[in-house]
Amino acid sequence: MRLRAGQKLALNFAATKALLEQKMLSLTGLEQWWVSMLNIGELPCPDKKNPRRVRSEALLEAAQNHNQRNKYVTDTELGTFMGKMGCTHKSDGKKWGWVFPPLPEAREAWRIHSGGHWEWLEPSLDDWGAKPGA
Numbered sequence: 372m373r374l375r376a377g378q379k380l381a382l383n384f385a386a387t388k389a390l391l392e393q394k395m396l397s398l399t400g401l402e403q404w405w406v407s408m409l410n411i412g413e414l415p416c417p418d419k420k421n422p423r424r425v426r427s428e429a430l431l432e433a434a435q436n437h438n439q440r441n442k443y444v445t446d447t448e449l450g451t452f453m454g455k456m457g458c459t460h461k462s463d464g465k466k467w468g469w470v471f472p473p474l475p476e477a478r479e480a481w482r483i484h485s486g487g488h489w490e491w492l493e494p495s496l497d498d499w500g501a502k503p504g505a
Contacts, residue, residue: 394485400440401452406489407437409481412474412496422500424461426468456480474498 398406408414415433418424425433431449434441450460457480458469471477474496482489493503 400438401434401444401449404434404437404441405452405456406481409474409478410492412493412499412501414471414499417500418463418468421470423471423473423498424463424468425471426466427460428466430469455484471499474501 414423414425416425416429418426427446430453431444431446434444434449453460453469457472457477460467461470462468472480475498478489478491495503
């Protein structure tokens with residue numbers, strides 16, 4: 372099929388869904404872990420005082436345990452990735468941790484990073500740790 376100048380190819384829903392599935396299969400281990408957190412809107416072991424902050428050790432352990440690809444991820448690799456995802460590395464005076472952007476901002480940044488539309492399992496969540504329908 373040849374397109375003429377100015378003519379656009381219309382994609383049907385099946386093609387879009389297949390493209391999304393292909394994108395998922397091509398993600399790195401850290402990206403798969405990140406998308407899983409964005410999907411459910413939950414962080415591993417969030418700080419009680421700041422639910423958008425997770426201690427560095429807990430985050431590394433969660434990433435390494437998420438999938439086989441992450442088994443040997445180092446704290447440096449994780450730190451580089453977290454920075455790219457818009458997180459900030461901060462100390463609370465005792466331990467270092469990562470502060471995540473609000474969930475809607477993190478999802479939008481991922482959409483831009485991944486190059487297009489993304490369907491979330493829980494699209495209505497307004498922040499990390501929020502319960503669906505609450």
